[in-house]
Amino acid sequence: MPTDKTSRNxxxxxxxxxxxAGVTKMTVSRVLRQPEKVNPETRARVQAAxxxxxxxxxxxAGGLTAGSSGLVAAIVPTLRHSIFADTLEGLSDVLxxxxxxxxxxxxxxxxxxxxxxxRSLLERRPDAMVLTGLTHTTATRELLRGFGIPVVETxxxxxxxVDMAVGYSNREAAHAMTAELxxxxxxxxxxxxxxxxxxxRARHRAEGYQAAMAEAGLPALPIHVVRDEAAIVPxxxxxxxxxxxxxxxxVDAVFFTSDVFAVGAILACRELGIGVPGQxxxxxxxxxxxxxxxxxxxxxxxxxxxxxxxxxxxxxLARLAGKQPPHARHDLGFSIISRESSRRGTxxxxx
Amino acid sequence: MPTDKTSRNxxxxxxxxxxxAGVTKMTVSRVLRQPEKVNPETRARVQAAxxxxxxxxxxxAGGLTAGSSGLVAAIVPTLRHSIFADTLEGLSDVLxxxxxxxxxxxxxxxxxxxxxxxRSLLERRPDAMVLTGLTHTTATRELLRGFGIPVVETxxxxxxxVDMAVGYSNREAAHAMTAELxxxxxxxxxxxxxxxxxxxRARHRAEGYQAAMAEAGLPALPIHVVRDEAAIVPxxxxxxxxxxxxxxxxVDAVFFTSDVFAVGAILACRELGIGVPGQxxxxxxxxxxxxxxxxxxxxxxxxxxxxxxxxxxxxxLARLAGKQPPHARHDLGFSIISRESSRRGTxxxxx
DNA sequence: CCCTCTGCTGTTACCGATAGCACTAGGACA
DNA sequence: TGTCCTAGTGCTATCGGTAACAGCAGAGGG
Numbered sequence: 004m005p006t007d008k009t010s011r012n013x014x015x016x017x018x019x020x021x022x023x024a025g026v027t028k029m030t031v032s033r034v035l036r037q038p039e040k041v042n043p044e045t046r047a048r049v050q051a052a053x054x055x056x057x058x059x060x061x062x063x064a065g066g067l068t069a070g071s072s073g074l075v076a077a078i079v080p081t082l083r084h085s086i087f088a089d090t091l092e093g094l095s096d097v098l099x100x101x102x103x104x105x106x107x108x109x110x111x112x113x114x115x116x117x118x119x120x121x122r123s124l125l126e127r128r129p130d131a132m133v134l135t136g137l138t139h140t141t142a143t144r145e146l147l148r149g150f151g152i153p154v155v156e157t158x159x160x161x162x163x164x165v166d167m168a169v170g171y172s173n174r175e176a177a178h179a180m181t182a183e184l185x186x187x188x189x190x191x192x193x194x195x196x197x198x199x200x201x202x203x204r205a206r207h208r209a210e211g212y213q214a215a216m217a218e219a220g221l222p223a224l225p226i227h228v229v230r231d232e233a234a235i236v237p238x239x240x241x242x243x244x245x246x247x248x249x250x251x252x253x254v255d256a257v258f259f260t261s262d263v264f265a266v267g268a269i270l271a272c273r274e275l276g277i278g279v280p281g282q283x284x285x286x287x288x289x290x291x292x293x294x295x296x297x298x299x300x301x302x303x304x305x306x307x308x309x310x311x312x313x314x315x316x317x318x319x320l321a322r323l324a325g326k327q328p329p330h331a332r333h334d335l336g337f338s339i340i341s342r343e344s345s346r347r348g349t350x351x352x353x354x
Numbered sequence: 355m356p357t358d359k360t361s362r363n364x365x366x367x368x369x370x371x372x373x374x375a376g377v378t379k380m381t382v383s384r385v386l387r388q389p390e391k392v393n394p395e396t397r398a399r400v401q402a403a404x405x406x407x408x409x410x411x412x413x414x415a416g417g418l419t420a421g422s423s424g425l426v427a428a429i430v431p432t433l434r435h436s437i438f439a440d441t442l443e444g445l446s447d448v449l450x451x452x453x454x455x456x457x458x459x460x461x462x463x464x465x466x467x468x469x470x471x472x473r474s475l476l477e478r479r480p481d482a483m484v485l486t487g488l489t490h491t492t493a494t495r496e497l498l499r500g501f502g503i504p505v506v507e508t509x510x511x512x513x514x515x516v517d518m519a520v521g522y523s524n525r526e527a528a529h530a531m532t533a534e535l536x537x538x539x540x541x542x543x544x545x546x547x548x549x550x551x552x553x554x555r556a557r558h559r560a561e562g563y564q565a566a567m568a569e570a571g572l573p574a575l576p577i578h579v580v581r582d583e584a585a586i587v588p589x590x591x592x593x594x595x596x597x598x599x600x601x602x603x604x605v606d607a608v609f610f611t612s613d614v615f616a617v618g619a620i621l622a623c624r625e626l627g628i629g630v631p632g633q634x635x636x637x638x639x640x641x642x643x644x645x646x647x648x649x650x651x652x653x654x655x656x657x658x659x660x661x662x663x664x665x666x667x668x669x670x671l672a673r674l675a676g677k678q679p680p681h682a683r684h685d686l687g688f689s690i691i692s693r694e695s696s697r698r699g700t701x702x703x704x705x
Numbered sequence: 706c707c708c709t710c711t712g713c714t715g716t717t718a719c720c721g722a723t724a725g726c727a728c729t730a731g732g733a734c735a
Numbered sequence: 736t737g738t739c740c741t742a743g744t745g746c747t748a749t750c751g752g753t754a755a756c757a758g759c760a761g762a763g764g765g
Contacts, residue, residue: 014476014501016721027745032723042743057500062477063414063423064721067750072414074457074478082443083660085436092433095460099471104478106425107458109446120450125365126413127425127455149408150365237643266647292588293644296617309434367751378715383753393713415751418720 093312444663588618
């Protein structure tokens with residue numbers, strides 16, 4: 004067993020296996036991918052050689068000829084948010100079963116970073132690519148179209164898709180939640196959102212909020228924007244509550260663009276002696292576990308995080324099999340989870 | 355621009371760029387990796403051709419010659435647990451900056467699945483591999499050693515490392531937490547653990563618990579094992595509480611191997627009218643956000659999830675640069691976070 | 706004016722696998 | 736007995752790059 008100076012061995016090559024078995028590489032290759040075409044005796048000999056050398060085929064080399072890497076690249080804004088990890092898990096499940104590898108990268112919510120990452124991901128010639136959201140630079144779109152690989156955009160639906168998309172309507176979801184708050188009796192509803200310039204999910208949610216308010220004949224309040232969306236921590240929600248106390252003390256409900264913020268807000272209210280849901284209604288987004296645990300429990304929007312990942316995986320597989328047509332779009336919907344934090348007139352829990 | 359029947363283009367090749375620029379592939383290759391060796395005029399011409407064709411180099415092909423893929427493979431038990439996602443994010447940060455790609459796979463906590471995944475990951479000739487835990491099949495160890503690539507095992511420290519390791523001592527962590535509960539006045543302390551046969555983290559935590567009890571002259575209670583560890587949901591913790599009410603009603607504290615379980619337990623206690631921390635002390639593990647939000651707030655063990663990922667990344671980079679020696683091991687420690695759920699004699703919050 | 710050196714670019718071989726075709730031996734068939 | 740067919744296996748080229756060395760022109764030195 005030869006070992007070079009850096010002690011990197013990389014296992015044996017197909018040629019070594021072939022030599023040991025007394026055949027050519029081609030026969031070894033056949034044993035691996037079309038065993039029925041090889042004489043059982045020869046096959047056994049080759050398999051013995053493979054076992055003896057602990058040979059692991061090099062898919063990179065095979066892929067060169069085949070023109071495919073067996074890799075799917077995925078870009079998420081961050082891994083430090085279980086909601087995106089859920090989508091990745093769903094994707095990974097489906098892809099792994101099909102023998103495809105998953106190659107991950109995080110963009111920190113910035114489209115220019117995303118562009119450079121896509122460029123570097125493409126150097127690995129993925130068989131498909133999964134993106135989060137529909138907002139990308141023009142160069143990104145052109146690059147992806149030029150490569151002609153299946154691209155699935157997740158977490159939103161819309162018309163301007165690069166290729167395919169699976170998601171839900173953030174506009175409708177925010178609309179529905181706002182309407183739910185209004186139905187519960189809240190009138191001065193504030194919306195705490197992420198940056199709307201780089202994130203169409205945030206933009207669409209804002210539109211949904213504003214539309215619902217308008218339909219109810221209520222004034223939409225100025226949207227409170229959380230700048231550093233990468234820092235998704237409860238304290239950000241707490242800070243928003245403290246800020247709103249000054250800028251808009253008459254607000255009677257706050258709808259947060261993430262459960263993480265909403266939960267921080269609930270804790271802040273507890274400290275400040277603000278009764279939730281009596282004095283202030285609170286709603287979140289994502290349906291994270293934390294919202295089920297906090298007291299009062301959090302009203303939120305459930306999003307199909309895992310399912311989007313799975314669906315994206317299936318769309319890719321179908322497409323690679325030549326079935327799924329381009330421009331396929333799937334709306335997986337959402338649901339409003341009404342819990343204690345928006346149940347006006349119920350307990351005024353603040354401890 | 356040629357496009358084959360499946361509409362997969364894969365961008366242009368270096369040969370096409372070369373033809374357009376009126377040079378050979380070799381010159382294009384040089385422009386990309388040692389531009390200073392190419393005449394500025396030629397270089398400009400080549401760069402124009404690259405831009406015009408939107409050429410993206412194929413690292414797979416380059417890697418074939420170089421004998422490296424620029425990819426690092428990581429295996430985590432599951433992505434649906436933010437704690438492992440944190441480790442991945444740390445790893446990803448470091449690797450991405452160094453131009454390495456991260457290739458992820460989840461093992462569902464089973465070493466046999468892990469083995470087959472490692473085999474399939476190795477087909478992609480990663481430059482390094484990151485594993486979770488120290489428990490692997492013999493075949494896995496041999497395979498990895500045979501490949502001679504840097505391997506970092508995370509989330510535990512110990513002697514039987516394949517190559518390198520970064521983690522903390524689960525034994526000491528569980529020991530410290532148990533001791534903390536004893537110090538708080540609890541005596542009949544139960545431990546709810548994951549399966550100890552496939553997961554040395556669970557095994558070591560059990561040992562730490564037992565040792566701490568023994569040192570205090572207290573009897574270690576039979577360990578309550580949560581079988582389906584993959585289902586890491588609060589309800590599992592709630593179920594454990596209900597079970598313990600029957601099997602060991604005199605227990606005065608429960609130490610859970612995960613905050614997720616501990617939080618479910620706290621909610622169950624609230625429903626059952628069991629006062630926490632008065633009647634029952636509760637402690638968790640991991641220091642998840644959820645433990646900061648639940649009431650009473652959760653006493654837990656903080657583990658360096660993100661840092662382990664980062665450190666693993668740095669160890670790999672150092673090793674690839676020929677610096678880091680084999681068998682390097684790093685203990686990043688842990689810390690006990692004492693919060694309300696184990697503060698005996700304080701409030702008996704059960705709402 | 707010749708030689709050597711330097712700077713730049715091209716040629717050839719090869720990384721590890723696979724597609725496509727060629728070839729061989731033995732059996733079926735007329 | 737000759738022809739055709741069918742397994743089973745090998746040969747060659749190729750995927751898209753890179754390493755190593757070769758070649759060539761102009762500059763500088765003697």
